[in-house]
Amino acid sequence: MALAWWQKGVVYHVYVRSFQDTDANGTGDLPGVISRLDHLTWLGVDAVWLSPVYPSPMTDFGYDVSDYCNVDPLFGTLADMDALIAAAHARGLKVILDYVPNHTSDQHPWFIDSRGGRSSTKRDWYIWHDGASGGGPPNNWQSHFGGSAWTWDEASRQYFHHSFLPTQPELNWRNPQVRVAMFHALRFWLERGVDGFRVDVIWLLIKDDQFRDNPPNPRYTPGSSSYDQLIPLYTADRPEVQEIVAEMRAVLDEYPDRVLIGEVYLPIERLVAYYGLDGRGAQLPFNFQLVQLPGWDAVAIADIVVRYEAALPPGGWPNWVLGNHDRPRIASRVGSAQARVAALLLLTLRGTPTLYMGDELGMVDTPIPDAEVQDPAELREPKRGLGRDPERTPFPWQPGPGAGFTSGVPWLRIGADTPLSVQRDDPASMANFCRDLLAVRRRHPALAGGTIDCVAAQGPVLSFRRIGHGETLVVFANTTGTPAAVEVSASAVLFSTHTDRIGKTVAATLTLHPDEAVILQSRKAQHGR
Ligand code: TEU
Numbered sequence: 001m002a003l004a005w006w007q008k009g010v011v012y013h014v015y016v017r018s019f020q021d022t023d024a025n026g027t028g029d030l031p032g033v034i035s036r037l038d039h040l041t042w043l044g045v046d047a048v049w050l051s052p053v054y055p056s057p058m059t060d061f062g063y064d065v066s067d068y069c070n071v072d073p074l075f076g077t078l079a080d081m082d083a084l085i086a087a088a089h090a091r092g093l094k095v096i097l098d099y100v101p102n103h104t105s106d107q108h109p110w111f112i113d114s115r116g117g118r119s120s121t122k123r124d125w126y127i128w129h130d131g132a133s134g135g136g137p138p139n140n141w142q143s144h145f146g147g148s149a150w151t152w153d154e155a156s157r158q159y160f161h162h163s164f165l166p167t168q169p170e171l172n173w174r175n176p177q178v179r180v181a182m183f184h185a186l187r188f189w190l191e192r193g194v195d196g197f198r199v200d201v202i203w204l205l206i207k208d209d210q211f212r213d214n215p216p217n218p219r220y221t222p223g224s225s226s227y228d229q230l231i232p233l234y235t236a237d238r239p240e241v242q243e244i245v246a247e248m249r250a251v252l253d254e255y256p257d258r259v260l261i262g263e264v265y266l267p268i269e270r271l272v273a274y275y276g277l278d279g280r281g282a283q284l285p286f287n288f289q290l291v292q293l294p295g296w297d298a299v300a301i302a303d304i305v306v307r308y309e310a311a312l313p314p315g316g317w318p319n320w321v322l323g324n325h326d327r328p329r330i331a332s333r334v335g336s337a338q339a340r341v342a343a344l345l346l347l348t349l350r351g352t353p354t355l356y357m358g359d360e361l362g363m364v365d366t367p368i369p370d371a372e373v374q375d376p377a378e379l380r381e382p383k384r385g386l387g388r389d390p391e392r393t394p395f396p397w398q399p400g401p402g403a404g405f406t407s408g409v410p411w412l413r414i415g416a417d418t419p420l421s422v423q424r425d426d427p428a429s430m431a432n433f434c435r436d437l438l439a440v441r442r443r444h445p446a447l448a449g450g451t452i453d454c455v456a457a458q459g460p461v462l463s464f465r466r467i468g469h470g471e472t473l474v475v476f477a478n479t480t481g482t483p484a485a486v487e488v489s490a491s492a493v494l495f496s497t498h499t500d501r502i503g504k505t506v507a508a509t510l511t512l513h514p515d516e517a518v519i520l521q522s523r524k525a526q527h528g529r
Contacts, residue, residue, distance in 0.1 A: 005094055006196065006259035006283060007317050008448040009046030010347070010438060011354040015325045016051050016075055017061060018394040019357060021406035028394070028405070030076035034087050036397075039420065043360055043431075044438035047094035049198050049261070051325060053081070054100075057107050059167040060376055061392075062098075063200060064105035068185035078192075085193045094195035096261065101182050101248075102201045103168040110181075111169050117156050125178050127161035127170045128153075129211060140213045141235050146226045146381040149235070163204055163235065165376055173205045173244055183251045190252065196259030199248065202274065202282065203264045206241045208234035225386055237270055245274060245281045259283050261319075265292070268304075268311045275316040284319045284352055290342070291327050296334045298457035298479045305349065305455045305464065318351025323359060329391045330356075332365040336430070337515035340497040341477050343434055344517040347441050348466065348475045350452040355434075358395055361423060362430035365390030366415030374412060397421060428499065440495045440519065445469045447519075460484050461512060476510065477517035485511045491520035 020032025030053060040048060052062035053075040062072070071081050088095045104111055114122040129138040129150070137150035137159055150159040151166040161170045171178050186197065214230035221228075245262065252258040262274050262282035274285035289304045312318060322330040322342055331339040339362050346353045368389040373379060378387030393412055396419040397404030403414045404421070423429035441447045450468025457463075460480040466473045473494065478484045490507040496518040506520065 003449050004259075004283075005046065005257065007352060008445075009094070009352065010044075010441070011047045011049055011096065011261075011352065012040055012043070012045040013049045013324060013354055013356045014051065015357060015392055016053055017411060018392055018405070020395065020397070021408065021410075024406060024408035025074070026406050026408040026411045027074055029074070030071065030080035030084050034080070034084050037084075037087055037091055037093065040093060041091050042424075043435050044442065045355060046092070047096055047195065048088060049096040049354070050098060052098045052100055052200075057105055057167065059105070060165055061374075063100050064103070064107075064165065064168045065100050066105040066107045066109075068100075068182070069188045082192060089193065094259075095193070096196045096198055096259065097189055097194050098200060099186065099197040100200040101171065101173070102204050103162060103164060103170050106167045106169055114169075115153060115156065115160070118158070124175050125172055125181075127172050127207065128156070128158045129161070130158055139211050140230060141207075142214075142227045142230055144225070144227045145377050161207065163201070170207070174209065174240070179244070179247060183247070186248065186251045187254075190255045190258065195257070196252065196261065198261040198263060198286075199282070200263055202245060202262035202285075203237050203241065203266055204235065205244050206238040208238065210234075223384060225381060225384060237266055237273075242273065242276060242281065246276050249276065249280055249282065261286060264288075268308050272311045272313055272316060275313050279313070279315045283317060286321055286354070287319050287351070288321055290320060290322055290345075291324070296338060296342075296479060298460050298462035298477070301345070301462050301477075301479070302455050302457040302464075305452075309350070309452060309455070318349070319354065320346050320349050320351055321354045321356075322346050323356045323391065324354075325356070325392050326388050327391065329363055329365050330359055331362045332390075336362050336364075337481065337497075338479065340430065340433055341479060341515060341517040343430075344437060344475070344495075344497060344519070345462070345477055347437050348447055348473075348519060349464070350450070350466065356391075358393075358417070360431055360434040361396070361417055361420060363393070363396075363415065363417045366393040366413060366417075368413065372413060393417075395420075433497070437495060444471065444473060444494070444521075446471050446473050458484075458486055461486050472522040474520045474522060475517065476512060476520070478512040478515060481514040483511050483514055485509050488520060490523040492523070493518055494521045495519040 016028045019028040020036045021028050022031040054065045055067040055070050055072045056062045056064050085095050114120050114126045137148045141149040143149045162168050212234045217231045249260050260282045261284040264271050264274050264285045275281045330342050375388045393415045394405040394410050396417050398419045398421040423431035446466045446468035450466040454465040461484045462477040488510045493501045493504045498513050498516050
């Protein structure tokens with residue numbers, strides 16, 4: 001069966017604020033994204049996911065939305081979004097928006113109304129509760145950003161719940177009126193031609209209606225996020241959330257060929273629940289297993305791939321992610337050499353890859369001096385390694401001040417990464433490596449739609465086989481900086497992190513260079529699929 005665009009394509013994640021500024025205010029904007037769509041075409045990706053650009057006080061950089069059906073002037077206008085959608089579609093690129101349904105800004109008119117008093121018709125659009133009988137918050141729920149997940153409202157003398165900042169009050173998804181209003185927002189963008197949504201914290205949308213305390217986390221390590229002191233038993237992955245995911249998907253299914261991507265930070269066996277009953281959930285519940293992997297070695301990666309593939313429900317389409325705007329960059333986690341190995345795995349494992357902007361340059365986390373920290377996660381719980389500014393630095397387009405990103409003062413310092421223009425002129429650059437790899441992926445449909453099997457770790461070498469469209473490809477990835485020999489059948493080297501290997505024939509024993517990953521095309525073509 002032919003694959004849908006979101007199955008065979010590669011998603012490119014644009015953190016708009018750091019992508020391209022066109023009005024010299026130091027912040028990226030929608031006209032900037034339009035002006036750089038040719039980069040996405042040059043690179044060879046198929047869809048662009050835009051981080052939130054809705055009106056927002058920006059206390060959490062746009063994840064505190066004050067109007068779901070507009071564009072913040074910082075980023076542009078609705079007309080700019082319409083122009084972006086048209087320009088992307090003209091290039092064959094799909095457009096995915098970031099949908100933030102779990103909470104609004106405290107400046108959203110709905111919350112201002114709800115906060116107006118207990119008799120407000122929107123009181124129950126949010127989660128309000130009396131304090132504990134002995135005083136203090138209703139229970140022990142914690143914010144992801146540290147501190148209690150409850151804030152006292154003196155005027156109405158109740159607490160309101162917020163999984164994140166007090167400026168991000170939780171919407172009450174048990175209230176049908178909230179669902180109607182939030183599904184209206186989906187349709188507003190679907191009518192404008194948006195091809196899908198990445199749904200923020202989809203696994204958090206329902207909280208326990210008895211407001212029970214979360215249990216202590218016996219594995220909490222002091223010094224890590226205070227949120228992890230508890231197991232979020234009553235504030236995450238509640239059974240009722242699946243009904244909401246199915247209702248969201250039903251809204252998208254009113255339009256042709258749309259995709260629902262869910263941000264889900266859960267172990268594999270719970271993650272796959274978000275495909276929904278009978279596949280009526282999210283088509284792509286984000287698979288963050290490679291993002292959250294404590295180490296980077298063949299055995300651990302092979303285990304993840306095998307367990308994830310085995311856990312997928314019938315028809316569940318896999319996907320892989322290496323990083324995003326919330327997590328340390330892959331090149332900082334595994335080093336620049338292994339970042340090429342990681343990119344090859346991202347683009348050869350079975351399923352839809354999502355590439356975080358800048359990873360195609362091998363961008364690393366930029367250290368941010370205390371005085372320049374802007375991320376509320378770091379400001380509220382400093383020095384715990386939770387700050388996200390380092391992975392959000394502006395995209396370096398060219399050498400020189402502003403790096404071609406802005407002619408103004410950048411909202412966040414620009415790192416020391418090699419700019420795209422320099423990398424485009426260097427055949428051995430990470431940018432050209434990623435571009436060439438994406439071209440191989442496009443030329444060999446076994447990589448997009450083929451089966452995967454023979455997943456194994458031979459010492460430091462991860463290997464797996466991709467079969468489809470009459471060809472058998474085998475990937476070997478040396479996850480260490482030392483040479484490693486593997487047994488291979490007679491094959492041509494289709495691609496390698498070490499370009500001098502490409503095009504050669506190998507047989508019997510192949511000694512992989514340190515940090516080398518290869519795609520071999522077996523001489524024994526498989527007939528059939
Ligand atoms: O992040 C949710 C998420 O991953 C949190 O659990 C994470 O711990 C948080 O980023 C703090 O490090 C999504 C968005 O990707 C993130 O940028 C927002 O800040 C958050 O939701 C609230 O909307």
